Amino acid sequence: MRDLKYIYEFEKLLLEANNDLVQKAKNDGGIALGYTCYHVPEVLLNCGNCFSVRLRAPRTGSLDIATYYMSNFLCGFSKAILERAIEGGYQFLDAFLASETCSEMNRSAEHFELLHLVDNEKFFLTFLDMPFKIANHTVKHYVMQTRNKILNRLTEVYGVNTSDDALLKAVEEHNEVCRLMSEIGNYRKEENPRITGYEYHVLNLVTYCCPKSLILPMLRETAEELKTREPDVKKKFRAKIVVVGSEIDDPDFTALIEESGALVVADRYCFGAMPGREEIHINPNEDILTQICMHYLQTSQCPRYMSHEKVQERRDYVKWLVDEYHADGVMYEQLKFCEYWGYERALASYVMSEDYGVPTAAVDRQYTASASGQLRTRVQAFVERLEIKRIQKERAMKNGESRESL
Amino acid sequence: MANLGNLYRKDRTAILKHREWRGFADTMYDYYRWLVTWKDMIVMVLKAPVSTVKGLFRYRWMASYLSAPAFVDRHVAGLRGAHLRIAHLHYNMIVKHATGLIHTSFVADEKINPNNKLSKKIVLTDEIIPNEIFSGFPNLTVVPLQTIPIFLTSMVDQQITPPYLEVTESFGVPADVCPLPSAEAGVAIEDDYPKMGCCMVATNMPCDGSVMNSTFLDRRLNLPVHLFNIPLRYHDEDVQEYAVEEVKELIRFIEEQTGEKFDWDVFFKALKNTNKQLEYELEKWDINKTAYPQMTGAAFWLYRIYYFNLSGGVDERFLKVDKKVNQIMLKAYEQKVPVSKEMRHRAVVWSCPANYYTSFANWLENCWGINVVMDMETMISYLKFNTEDKEEALKDLAKTYQRSIMRKHTKGGYRNVVDELWRIVEEYNADMVIMYDQISCKGMDGLTGVFDDQARERDVKFVWVKQDLMDPRTISRRDMREQVNQYMSTVLQENPLDPTLVDFEDDLAW
Numbered sequence: 001m002r003d004l005k006y007i008y009e010f011e012k013l014l015l016e017a018n019n020d021l022v023q024k025a026k027n028d029g030g031i032a033l034g035y036t037c038y039h040v041p042e043v044l045l046n047c048g049n050c051f052s053v054r055l056r057a058p059r060t061g062s063l064d065i066a067t068y069y070m071s072n073f074l075c076g077f078s079k080a081i082l083e084r085a086i087e088g089g090y091q092f093l094d095a096f097l098a099s100e101t102c103s104e105m106n107r108s109a110e111h112f113e114l115l116h117l118v119d120n121e122k123f124f125l126t127f128l129d130m131p132f133k134i135a136n137h138t139v140k141h142y143v144m145q146t147r148n149k150i151l152n153r154l155t156e157v158y159g160v161n162t163s164d165d166a167l168l169k170a171v172e173e174h175n176e177v178c179r180l181m182s183e184i185g186n187y188r189k190e191e192n193p194r195i196t197g198y199e200y201h202v203l204n205l206v207t208y209c210c211p212k213s214l215i216l217p218m219l220r221e222t223a224e225e226l227k228t229r230e231p232d233v234k235k236k237f238r239a240k241i242v243v244v245g246s247e248i249d250d251p252d253f254t255a256l257i258e259e260s261g262a263l264v265v266a267d268r269y270c271f272g273a274m275p276g277r278e279e280i281h282i283n284p285n286e287d288i289l290t291q292i293c294m295h296y297l298q299t300s301q302c303p304r305y306m307s308h309e310k311v312q313e314r315r316d317y318v319k320w321l322v323d324e325y326h327a328d329g330v331m332y333e334q335l336k337f338c339e340y341w342g343y344e345r346a347l348a349s350y351v352m353s354e355d356y357g358v359p360t361a362a363v364d365r366q367y368t369a370s371a372s373g374q375l376r377t378r379v380q381a382f383v384e385r386l387e388i389k390r391i392q393k394e395r396a397m398k399n400g401e402s403r404e405s406l
Numbered sequence: 407m408a409n410l411g412n413l414y415r416k417d418r419t420a421i422l423k424h425r426e427w428r429g430f431a432d433t434m435y436d437y438y439r440w441l442v443t444w445k446d447m448i449v450m451v452l453k454a455p456v457s458t459v460k461g462l463f464r465y466r467w468m469a470s471y472l473s474a475p476a477f478v479d480r481h482v483a484g485l486r487g488a489h490l491r492i493a494h495l496h497y498n499m500i501v502k503h504a505t506g507l508i509h510t511s512f513v514a515d516e517k518i519n520p521n522n523k524l525s526k527k528i529v530l531t532d533e534i535i536p537n538e539i540f541s542g543f544p545n546l547t548v549v550p551l552q553t554i555p556i557f558l559t560s561m562v563d564q565q566i567t568p569p570y571l572e573v574t575e576s577f578g579v580p581a582d583v584c585p586l587p588s589a590e591a592g593v594a595i596e597d598d599y600p601k602m603g604c605c606m607v608a609t610n611m612p613c614d615g616s617v618m619n620s621t622f623l624d625r626r627l628n629l630p631v632h633l634f635n636i637p638l639r640y641h642d643e644d645v646q647e648y649a650v651e652e653v654k655e656l657i658r659f660i661e662e663q664t665g666e667k668f669d670w671d672v673f674f675k676a677l678k679n680t681n682k683q684l685e686y687e688l689e690k691w692d693i694n695k696t697a698y699p700q701m702t703g704a705a706f707w708l709y710r711i712y713y714f715n716l717s718g719g720v721d722e723r724f725l726k727v728d729k730k731v732n733q734i735m736l737k738a739y740e741q742k743v744p745v746s747k748e749m750r751h752r753a754v755v756w757s758c759p760a761n762y763y764t765s766f767a768n769w770l771e772n773c774w775g776i777n778v779v780m781d782m783e784t785m786i787s788y789l790k791f792n793t794e795d796k797e798e799a800l801k802d803l804a805k806t807y808q809r810s811i812m813r814k815h816t817k818g819g820y821r822n823v824v825d826e827l828w829r830i831v832e833e834y835n836a837d838m839v840i841m842y843d844q845i846s847c848k849g850m851d852g853l854t855g856v857f858d859d860q861a862r863e864r865d866v867k868f869v870w871v872k873q874d875l876m877d878p879r880t881i882s883r884r885d886m887r888e889q890v891n892q893y894m895s896t897v898l899q900e901n902p903l904d905p906t907l908v909d910f911e912d913d914l915a916w
Binding site: 068069070071073074078100102103104106107108110111114127128129130131132133135137138140141144145148303304306307308311334336337339340342343344345346347349350362364 | 577578579580582583584587591608610613614615617618619620621622624625631633635637638639642644645647648651652655816817818819820843845846848849851852853854855856858
């Protein structure tokens with residue numbers, strides 16, 4: 001396929017947290033708000049002159065100092081964020097909106113305060129208390145948390161306009177990004193998709209890590225470009241898979257999977273598009289903030305939701321993705337030392353395989369995965385497994401066996 | 407006192423060759439108490455011999471309870487006088503109450519007694535939820551699901567957890583997660599929980615691992631489950647409304663599932679008992695702040711967490727024990743009786759202790775003269791309940807639950823565990839901190855460097871002891887001791903009080 005016009009520019013933007021567009025927005029008087037969790041509603045961080053930057057630590061090398069502060073036993077993402085912060089990589093931030101959703105990221109964020117990692121006297125750090133289920137009073141609680149700890153703080157410290165009109169404007173911009181990403185994402189349902197998982201991963205990450213207003217023109221053009229893009233005649237993949245699991249902000253991980261013969265058609269992980277790039281539908285007659293919060297609660301697929309309905313919904317959602325995107329299997333991945341996904345990966349991969357009949361593979365990985373030979377071997381083995389299953393299925397169909405008996 | 411190590415058999419089991427000689431009166435008292443432990447266990451069997459024997463053969467963990475007398479022996483080693491009596495009274499109450507729970511579990515177990523009526527009157531709860539709220543349902547029996555099969559067993563017998571951990575790990579859960587929820591999941595996978603109850607109350611306490619193992623329990627139990635949410639940022643006033651609503655929702659759930667009505671009078675009575683128990687507890691703390699602490703070692707925290715979660719103000723036997731203990735304690739304090747032969751260091755123990763080595767504090771005391779005057783597990787909620795106003799009582803209850811075991815310090819921000827430690831060190835006039843590095847606790851691991859930095863600033867003797875909570879395969883008891891030995895002999899250059907305890911093998915011990 002022809003390279004996308006902006007792919008190199010997008011890739012370049014992902015090489016630094018404080019990338020060119022972030023710097024430009026800052027120079028234009030924007031307020032940079034860092035966050036790391038889906039439960040901090042991204043759209044609220046794009047009110048007024050604020051812009052959200054989902055924190056990454058690209059090109060992470062040694063984690064020695066972060067390991068001193070947070071031991072060997074915490075996930076690479078939380079430590080990479082701390083290491084980068086200690087190196088001074090997030091000096092551009094005006095605030096860090098965190099949530100006590102997982103212990104590891106929570107501790108990482110706390111070090112911003114403990115070690116005074118941002119030299120900005122107005123810089124503030126705040127933590128949301130997130131409920132573990134959806135009920136009327138938990139929604140009310142979440143709304144109160146976002147109002148007190150995000151909107152009110154932004155107004156108090158930076159004089160940000162957080163009125164309903166400002167919220168609606170932010171939702172509008174957010175929705176345009178989501179519409180474009182969904183439009184682009186829909187091409188992944190094609191039999192021979194015109195966009196690779198890697199390209200989609202890059203595009204998606206850019207929408208999380210750069211100011212929306214600055215990325216939108218390029219995104220619009222990319223969506224237009226894709227309308228006429230021709231896929232390679234000869235498929236470069238041997239199987240299609242859905243990737244499900246913990247945080248991935250390294251597109252090289254997707255590249256590694258695709259180099260091993262599997263095309264990633266759906267990204268159901270933290271920093272992925274599912275959830276994350278669904279439009280927020282607002283009824284103007286109801287409270288806007290409540291509707292925004294409700295959207296995030298309902299769409300979240302985080303394994304920390306314990307209620308039976310949410311657990312079931314997570315599994316059904318993955319099955320839906322498999323069907324909708326015509327995937328051959330699911331790869332459950334877990335960032336090493338991630339407690340939530342350690343359990344979820346084990347049980348969900350078993351349930352998907354046993355109860356839903358979907359082939360699964362379960363892998364754990366480091367924060368930066370590109371150099372992992374072991375991972376490559378695991379993916380290759382999974383692809384072979386999927387191919388064998390497909391051949392067996394085709395042979396059985398040819399021999400007239402019913403589909404159910406397979 | 408010396409030469410306790412010579413009592414151990416040298417076959418890695420550390421079984422006592424004979425009982426410790428503590429002088430005539432103390433030896434007789436200790437022996438009498440040993441008999442009482444056996445008596446309580448035998449009474450439990452006699453109350454339902456068939457069910458108990460069936461339970462013994464059905465459940466791997468039940469055999470571990472046969473070693474309960476050895477558990478008590480480990481925890482009273484080297485104790486004398488008032489300290490010995492206080493410890494025995496506490497442990498005996500634990501044994502008495504635990505035998506009751508085991509009895510109920512087997513009688514109500516539908517695997518052992520199919521279609522029994524008791525099972526339908528049982529509400530299963532996550533073990534970490536304190537019992538007060540359930541006191542309002544006097545006609546129901548509440549059984550904390552994991553307490554008997556795995557939590558308590560892992561303290562009595564270090565060998566019981568690894569098989570369950572291996573099951574969970576074979577299922578695909580990584581070996582680096584906290585072994586407590588992992589072992590609990592293992593019991594579920596193995597179908598080793600007694601089958602009983604009309605519903606289950608799960609919770610998000612204390613930590614991420616416990617949140618996640620609930621999916622394993624849910625799949626196995628197949629009961630109506632209510633999720634009882636406890637806020638994390640508990641110092642924020644804006645979380646309290648949600649916390650109280652959660653308590654009310656829990657009450658509604660139990661009422662709907664069981665048809666019982668919440669009895670406020672019984673609830674208030676239980677809260678009054680809890681308040682009284684708290685008064686006794688605070689007296690103990692006050693005395694431990696002085697130059698003459700009367701209760702050091704493991705009995706302090708073990709009894710505290712046991713009654714905090716399982717008494718709930720309902721079982722008044724705890725109150726009687728507290729009253730008696732405090733009489734003994736006050737008398738000894740007035741007479742300025744030293745708690746042990748030689749107290750070289752006053753230590754605070756921080757982070758979660760290892761279940762497989764609960765008597766570690768006794769070893770510290772006997773071997774090196776390190777007396778633990780306060781610890782993190784003891785320092786859980788000490789809020790008093792309003793016992794007149796319904797709404798206020800629920801508010802207090804919600805706040806108490808936010809400060810419960812393993813939760814109060816590991817959630818809600820670093821200040822709850824870092825700043826709190828230095829406050830306690832100062833308040834208890836401690837010169838040393840025994841800092842458990844529970845390697846799989848993500849909440850504590852995330853602050854290791856900060857603890858180190860701040861300990862250096864404060865010039866506190868800070869001894870890291872690595873352990874793995876319920877997995878003795880990773881870091882054994884001997885490995886734990888060795889870390890202290892090295893610190894004491896190389897950094898402080900001290901000689902042990904009892905050289906026979908410095909190094910011995912006990913990897914095959916219960």
